[in-house]
Amino acid sequence: MSDIPAEHDRSARLQAQVQAALADQRPLEIVGSDSRSLLGLAPDSDAISVGDHRGVIDYQSDELVIRARAGTRLVDLEHLLASHGQRFAAEIPAPSAESTLGGAIACGWDAPSRSLGVSIRDTVLGCRLINGRGEIVNFGGQVMKNVAGYDLSRLQVGALGTLGVILDVALRLAPLPERQVSRSFAVPADALEDWWLRCRELRPLLSASCYQQGYLHLHLSGRAAALDELLPTLGGEALDFDWAALRDLRSDFFCADQLACLYLPAQTPVEITQGEALLEWEGARVWVRDGNHDALQREAQAAGGFLRVLRGDPVAPAVAAPQWHQRLKDAFDPEGIFNSAIFGSHFEGGGGR
Amino acid sequence: MSAEALLRELRSQLPSERLLTEREQIAPFECDALPVYCARPVAVVLAQSEADVVAVAGACHRHRVPLVTRGAGTGLSAGAKPIEAGVLLVTAAMNRILELNQHAMTARVEPGAVNLQVSRAAAPLGLYYAPDPSSQIACSIGGNVAENAGGVHCLKYGVTVQNVAALRVVTSEGEVLSIGSQCLAQPGYDLLALLHGSEGCLGIITEVTVKLTPLPATTRTLMADFACVRAASDAVSAIVRAGVIPAALEMMDALAISATEAFCHAGYALDAAAILIIDLDGDPREVEAELKLVEGVLGSSGATRVQLAEDDAQRALWWKGRKSAFPAIGRLSPDYYCIDGTVPRHRIGDVLEAIQSFAVDYQLRVANVFHAGDGNLHPIIMFDGREPDALERVEGLAAEILEYCIAVGGSITGEHGVGLEKINQMAVQFSDAEIAQFIAVKEALDPVGLLNPDKQIPELARCQEYRALRHAHE
Numbered sequence: 113m114s115d116i117p118a119e120h121d122r123s124a125r126l127q128a129q130v131q132a133a134l135a136d137q138r139p140l141e142i143v144g145s146d147s148r149s150l151l152g153l154a155p156d157s158d159a160i161s162v163g164d165h166r167g168v169i170d171y172q173s174d175e176l177v178i179r180a181r182a183g184t185r186l187v188d189l190e191h192l193l194a195s196h197g198q199r200f201a202a203e204i205p206a207p208s209a210e211s212t213l214g215g216a217i218a219c220g221w222d223a224p225s226r227s228l229g230v231s232i233r234d235t236v237l238g239c240r241l242i243n244g245r246g247e248i249v250n251f252g253g254q255v256m257k258n259v260a261g262y263d264l265s266r267l268q269v270g271a272l273g274t275l276g277v278i279l280d281v282a283l284r285l286a287p288l289p290e291r292q293v294s295r296s297f298a299v300p301a302d303a304l305e306d307w308w309l310r311c312r313e314l315r316p317l318l319s320a321s322c323y324q325q326g327y328l329h330l331h332l333s334g335r336a337a338a339l340d341e342l343l344p345t346l347g348g349e350a351l352d353f354d355w356a357a358l359r360d361l362r363s364d365f366f367c368a369d370q371l372a373c374l375y376l377p378a379q380t381p382v383e384i385t386q387g388e389a390l391l392e393w394e395g396a397r398v399w400v401r402d403g404n405h406d407a408l409q410r411e412a413q414a415a416g417g418f419l420r421v422l423r424g425d426p427v428a429p430a431v432a433a434p435q436w437h438q439r440l441k442d443a444f445d446p447e448g449i450f451n452s453a454i455f456g457s458h459f460e461g462g463g464g465r
Numbered sequence: 466m467s468a469e470a471l472l473r474e475l476r477s478q479l480p481s482e483r484l485l486t487e488r489e490q491i492a493p494f495e496c497d498a499l500p501v502y503c504a505r506p507v508a509v510v511l512a513q514s515e516a517d518v519v520a521v522a523g524a525c526h527r528h529r530v531p532l533v534t535r536g537a538g539t540g541l542s543a544g545a546k547p548i549e550a551g552v553l554l555v556t557a558a559m560n561r562i563l564e565l566n567q568h569a570m571t572a573r574v575e576p577g578a579v580n581l582q583v584s585r586a587a588a589p590l591g592l593y594y595a596p597d598p599s600s601q602i603a604c605s606i607g608g609n610v611a612e613n614a615g616g617v618h619c620l621k622y623g624v625t626v627q628n629v630a631a632l633r634v635v636t637s638e639g640e641v642l643s644i645g646s647q648c649l650a651q652p653g654y655d656l657l658a659l660l661h662g663s664e665g666c667l668g669i670i671t672e673v674t675v676k677l678t679p680l681p682a683t684t685r686t687l688m689a690d691f692a693c694v695r696a697a698s699d700a701v702s703a704i705v706r707a708g709v710i711p712a713a714l715e716m717m718d719a720l721a722i723s724a725t726e727a728f729c730h731a732g733y734a735l736d737a738a739a740i741l742i743i744d745l746d747g748d749p750r751e752v753e754a755e756l757k758l759v760e761g762v763l764g765s766s767g768a769t770r771v772q773l774a775e776d777d778a779q780r781a782l783w784w785k786g787r788k789s790a791f792p793a794i795g796r797l798s799p800d801y802y803c804i805d806g807t808v809p810r811h812r813i814g815d816v817l818e819a820i821q822s823f824a825v826d827y828q829l830r831v832a833n834v835f836h837a838g839d840g841n842l843h844p845i846i847m848f849d850g851r852e853p854d855a856l857e858r859v860e861g862l863a864a865e866i867l868e869y870c871i872a873v874g875g876s877i878t879g880e881h882g883v884g885l886e887k888i889n890q891m892a893v894q895f896s897d898a899e900i901a902q903f904i905a906v907k908e909a910l911d912p913v914g915l916l917n918p919d920k921q922i923p924e925l926a927r928c929q930e931y932r933a934l935r936h937a938h939e
Contacts, residue, residue, distance in 0.1 A: 174702040175809050197708060220655075227649055233658060234627045247898040255807040256839040257624060257879035259613045259662040260887075260894055261903050261922065266626070266658035275654075287708035315679060316747050338750035377647030379568040396649055418652050431653030433642045439909035440654060444902070459653055 120181065122165035123248060123279050129160050130277060130449070131246040139449050142273040144183060144212035160277060162214050169280055170254065173198055177237060177254050179282040182214025189213060193285060201235040201286040202226065205359050214278045220270025223359045225320040225331070227393035232269055235284040239265035241276035244445025254282045267440075274455040275444040289333035292319075294355065295348035299328040308379065308394040317342060322358055323391040324365065329353045358392075365390050368401035370424035372408055376417040384408075429458050468507045468550065471528040475508065475552075478520050485509040494553055497538045497545040498600075501802075501856060502885050506533070506547035510554050515633065515641065515671040521554050522669060523639030525915055532637075533917050534665040536577060536608030539600040541803055542884030544612065544664045544920055554669065556607050562586050563672070569647050570677045571630055576607025576670045580614075583675060592677035595622035598880070599788050607670045613662030615880035617713045617787070618744070620838035622678060624880065626661035633672035634660060637911040647674070659906075664882050665917040667910045681746035684712070685756055686774040688783055689763045690737035694718055697739035698814035700766035701837045704743070705810065707762050709755045713744040714838030718817070721790055721834040721845070728793030731786030732779075734770065741768075741837065742783055790834040791845065798830070798847035800855075804863045806870035807879035810840045819869050820844050827862040841879035842870070868893050883921045891921075892928035893935070900928055 133140045143159045166183035173196040180189060186206040193199050203223035204216045217239070222231045238252030252258055252265035268278055299307055307328055311318055317338055320331040330348070332339060357363045365388070376382060376396050387403030400408055409419040409427045418430050431437055437459045441448070448455075475484055485491055486508045496503040507530070512518050525532040531551035538545055538557070547553040560577035567590045572583055580601040584593040597616035598604055604614065610632065615624045622628070631645035645657045660667060691697035697716055704711065717725065718739050726733045733740055743759060745752050756773070763771045774780040786793075794801050808816050817833060824831045824846075835843040844866055848855045867877045867890045877883070877890040891900065903922045908914070923931075 172809070172811065174706050174811055176705060177809075220650075222650065230623065230627060231649070233655055234623060243898075243902060245898075247902075249896070249899045249902050251899065251902075253807075253874070253876050255809060255875050255879070257615050257619065257807050257836075257841050258876040259878050259880060259882055260876050260891065261883070261899075262667070262906055263613070263626070263658050263662055264902065264906065266655055269655055269658075271654055287710065312679070316751075334748065335751040335754045337754050338748050341750055375648040375650050377569060380647075393649060416646060417648050418646075420652070429652060432644050432651070433653075433656060436642070436656060436910060437654055440659075440906065443905040443909035 120164055120166045120183070126160065126162065126165060126277055126279070127242050127246060127248055130242050133158070133160075133449050134244075134246050134447060137447065139452050141451055141453070142218070142277055144215035145185070145208065145210035147208035147211040147215065162277060163212060165279065166212075168192065175254070176201075176285040177282055178285060179238070179254055179280055180213055181280045182212060182217070182278045184213045185209070186211050186213060186216060194288060197288050198285045199288050201284040202230045202232045203359060204232060205361060207361050213281055217269055217278055217281050218271065218273045223320075224322055224355070224392045227396055228315065228319055233266050236266050236269055236281065237284055238282040239268050240279040241268065242279060243276045244447055244449055248279065252282065256284070272454045272458055273451045274441060274459065276450060291336045291339050292331065292333040293339060293343065294350065294353050295330050295332065295343070295346060296351040296353055297328045297330070297348045298326060299323070300326065304328070304391075304395065305379070305381065311394050320355065321392065321394050322353070331355055365399065365401060368423065370402050370405065372400055372403060372405050372419055372421040372424065374398040374400065374408060374412040374417055374419055376412065376415050380415045380417070382411050382415050426457065429460065431459055434460065467528050468530055471524055471530045471552070472508060474524045474528070475510065475521065478524075479510060479517065483511040483513065485511070494535065494538070494547065494555065497535065497540040497543060499541050499543045499884070499886060502543035502546045504547045504549050506549065506551050506553040508552050510552060511558055512554055512556050513558050515635065518554065518556070518635045518669055518671050519639050519641060521552065522635050522637065525552055526638050526913065529913060529915070531915050531918050534611070534669050536605035536611070537579065537603050539604040540608060540612060540882065540884065541805065542878070542882040542886040544882050544884035544917070546885055548919065556669075556671075557605060559671070560605070565590060567592070570679075571647060571674050572677055573672065573674045574606050575672060576610075577605045580604050580606060580609060587677050588680070591680050593680055594628065594675050595678045596625050596628055599791065606673050606675065610661055610670050610673055611663065611665050612880065612882040615836065615839070615841065617715055617836060619836070620714055621710050621712045626658055628676045629657065629661065629673060630676050631674035632657060632660060632670055634668035635671055636668050637913065637916050641671070642668070645674070662882065664884065664921045666907060666921050667916065669916070681712070683749040683752045684744055684746040684780070685752055686780040686783060687743040687745070687756070687759060687763070688772045688774070689741045689743070689768040690734040690770040691739045691741070691767060692737070692769050694739045694817050695814040696767040697741055698817065698837070700741060700763055700768065701813060702810050703762045703766050704759055705838070707758050709745070709758055711743050711759070711838060712746040713742070714836070715742045715787055716740070716833070716835055716837035717787065717790065718833040720830065720832035721794065724793040724797050724832060725786040725790050728796060729782075729786050729789055731782050733786060737769070742787055787834065794832050794845050794847065798849070800848050800850040802846045802848065802859050802863065804844050804846070804866060805841070805878050805881035806867050806875055807839065807841045808870050808873050808875035810838075812873040812875070813837060813840060813842070816842060816869060816873060820866055823862055823865045823869075827858045829858060829862055831862075836879075839879065840875065864890065885920055888921070888923045888927075889931045891923050892931045897925055897928060900925055
């Protein structure tokens with residue numbers, strides 16, 4: 113734990129900043145390490161920086177729970193957990209070495225392993241935040257099951273900091289798998305549907321899939337005895353596929369001016385005619401670079417899904433129940449001081465399905 | 466508020482056999498499975514469709530009459546207790562399984578569909594619905610969502626919120642919302658998570674798309690006997706420390722063992738102070754490896770005997786005993802009261818010892834049968850309601866236990882919900898600012914305050930009153 117400063121509690125200072133902004137009716141944009149600005153989340157008004165509010169508050173490996181301050185770097189947390197033979201129960205993308213826990217929760221951006229495992233929101237046990245009244249409030253806890261009151265901690269996942277300043281988060285953990293291996297297969301696009309079905313048979317040893325440029329890459333993890341028996345019958349090549357770069361959006365593929373991803377129901381293939389595609393989640397998440405975002409959004413919606421733009425031409429948000437979004441925003445942040453531009457671009461609008 | 470005008474409107478929309486207003490018709494609906502809290506509503510509506518729900522919600526909104534929704538009525542926190550001046554809407558008859566999708570591994574069901582029926586319907590496809598509350602033969606999926614129900618297999622597979630993909634919801638104004646989808650993410654706020662465990666206070670669920678899980682290739686069941694409760698409690702943490710996440714990890718103490726053994730002859734050790742029942746499931750090679758690990762941990766944790774179920778029949782019998790613990794204990798005592806708190810796993814031993822010492826103070830007996838892997842305790846207080854002060858003592862003991870759970874870093878409810886039962890303890894677990902934030906969310910989505918208005922979130926004045934009383938008592 114030595115590389116994570118234990119005493120960097122800035123909650124009092126952050127609370128004072130929020131209260132001052134409230135008194136002046138001055139909007140605030142919340143920033144962690146600013147590593148997610150590549151997701152189009154760069155601040156453009158007064159910033160409140162959570163980056164130095166960091167450190168582990170509580171970690172007892174027997175409980176499979178860690179509670180840490182929002183500014184704690186994800187890489188530091190991963191090292192700490194690995195030294196105890198553990199990891200986050202849901203893999204968490206870290207776009208840079210500086211990426212913070214709070215930023216990951218606010219973005220709610222899931223890793224390639226989400227489809228065969230759980231999502232980040234599934235692993236959130238509790239969350240403390242400063243609300244738009246300048247109060248520090250704590251919801252959920254550090255125990256595995258907790259239904260006291262509304263689930264306002266999971267609500268913060270993916271809320272992009274529009275409901276409050278996240279101070280600390282408790283997350284569920286999992287044991288590190290005994291073994292992890294990668295196998296790659298040359299697969300023509302028209303054979304993918306059969307492969308997705310085959311992927312189902314590889315559960316629970318299959319942990320992620322990725323299809324790019326005619327190659328299907330499979331990530332497998334589990335007990336050594338099980339993988340040793342499976343691998344000879346599975347075939348494929350042991351290529352040096354960089355799963356971490358895929359997870360953290362650092363692969364070359366993601367360096368594009370136009371970047372978006374389609375979320376689709378399972379087994380609902382969509383033909384990508386413009387730009388280049390990369391498939392995750394057995395085809396249920398399709399990244400497209402250099403595509404036409406309006407056309408992609410139409411494709412996604414026709415298939416029962418939706419589009420998220422990371423870079424390039426924005427599309428109108430298609431949230432369900434837009435009136436509930438505005439009312440919830442007002443319930444947490446009545447003066448509208450937190451990340452109001454992001455609220456407008458991501459949560460407002462009448463594109464409800 | 467005009468109940469008479471509301472009834473006139475409802476009569477024009479619903480046949481009389483589904484709009485109950487006579488005393489003897491209403492009687493069966495006066496309480497849920499926590500019968501110490503009862504009330505007779507103005508009317509009971511037996512909904513058959515989403516259109517019925519929309520009609521009732523809209524009418525209640527126009528006439529400003531409170532509305533309580535009830536599924537199968539198996540809830541244990543009085544969350545479905547009616548309100549005297551209100552309407553009780555029962556969704557139990559909306560029980561169809563609308564669609565099973567093998568490819569997407571989902572089932573679209575009406576809210577009254579019974580939990581176990583969904584798994585039975587999915588079994589021919591090699592799938593099942595993982596969350597399995599002890600009441601799964603009777604409880605409804607809509608109620609499971611409203612309470613964010615758990616079960617014995619939640620340690621590995623998650624509770625309801627991790628196993629639902631989409632909902633249709635009728636708002637307090639009578640509008641229909643579609644939340645979530647078949648996708649593995651959703652745009653906007655996580656309204657799905659917000660609705661789970663909202664106890665019918667934010668909306669009325671009219672359709673649920675649940676995620677189904679592949680039936681495991683193998684399941685093996687271990688039973689370990691212990692001569693002391695503390696050793697059994699410590700073994701629970703030791704199993705997790707060894708890097709194993711069992712599908713289920715349950716514990717029963719001596720009183721629960723003797724009650725269930727007499728009830729269904731499961732083969733439990735009557736001389737054990739505690740037993741653990743452990744399911745390991747999944748890939749057969751992984752299960753074999755983990756079986757060895759867990760057997761080793763149990764041996765070094767002081768288990769006096771470790772047995773591996775020989776076949777499915779023995780597995781089923783062991784689990785039958787566990788799942789029938791509540792009625793079994795009910796045979797030993799004229800009345801019983803089951804509570805629900807969650808604590809960090811490593812504090813289970815401390816909490817069980819504290820419970821026994823509180824029980825002595827209140828001159829009551831407590832049996833324990835619970836989800837040890839989740840740290841989710843279910844102390845069952847045995848009492849005789851005919852004794853004049855019995856219920857008061859039970860409520861006093863229950864409050865002590867729940868507040869002790871908070872003191873060791875836990876929660877007043879893991880899966881039964883707050884309802885009416887634990888509304889005072891909300892004031893202990895949460896500050897005024899936190900309660901006020903809950904109230905702000907409630908007012909945002911139910912501005913007139915008509916949906917299950919007296920449940921789950923206490924008024925601030927009540928919190929301050931309870932804290933003052935508690936302080937004076939100390």
